[in-house]
Amino acid sequence: MGQKYNPSLLPSSTDKFVRIKNQYICMETSSFMYKRKTPVSVDCGLHLFMEVVNGKWKINLIWCIYNGIIRPGELQRRIPNASRRVLETQLKQLVNNGILSKKDYETKPPKVEYSLTKLGESLIPIIKSTAKWGEENRGELEKLVVK
Incomplete structure (x- = not known):
């Protein structure tokens, strides 16, 4: 099963993030953080x-x-x-x-x-x-x- 949403994993608790599948999208800076499913x-x-x-x-x-x-x-x-x-x-x-x-x-x-x-x-x-x-x-x- 996938990991649950954990705000402590985000870079800043003041930023507003939206979670879509394994991506967190920062609505303020429009940056993406992708969590890999498989290691390199x-x-x-x-x-x-x-x-x-x-x-x-x-x-x-x-x-x-x-x-x-x-x-x-x-x-x-x-x-x-x-x-x-x-x-x-x-x-x-x-x-x-x-x-x-x-x-x-x-x-x-x-x-x-x-x-x-x-x-x-x-x-x-x-x-x-x-x-x-x-x-x-x-x-x-x-x-x-x-x-």
């Missing part, structure tokens, strides 16, 4: 890799930032099928996982820029290799994927 598996490098890059748009975000598209608005225009909220969530996860760094200029209007960390840059050869595999197998894959 660290006994295999592949599991660690998937934990970091698993997400529909994460590879695209890494690739765009590598190619100089560093502002959130530019990223949104480059990946129009992704909602702004999903992109913001996945950017935050990539920052938290050490793949990206975020520079927040304290200006009006707000300005934010993302860049790859050294760890993030180490993913570029893997992404290039995966893209090459996709191109080499395009004919066969298109028959299977596009129906």
Whole structure:
């Protein structure tokens, strides 16, 4: 059975939170706290890799930032099928996982820029290799994927 609601687990008793399944949503700051159902598996490098890059748009975000598209608005225009909220969530996860760094200029209007960390840059050869595999197998894959 799931755990019962426990306000002491929340960051501040003064904030107003709403619980939806395993997520606590702060109505004042609109931040999300997600409680994992399963622990992160660290006994295999592949599991660690998937934990970091698993997400529909994460590879695209890494690739765009590598190619100089560093502002959130530019990223949104480059990946129009992704909602702004999903992109913001996945950017935050990539920052938290050490793949990206975020520079927040304290200006009006707000300005934010993302860049790859050294760890993030180490993913570029893997992404290039995966893209090459996709191109080499395009004919066969298109028959299977596009129906």
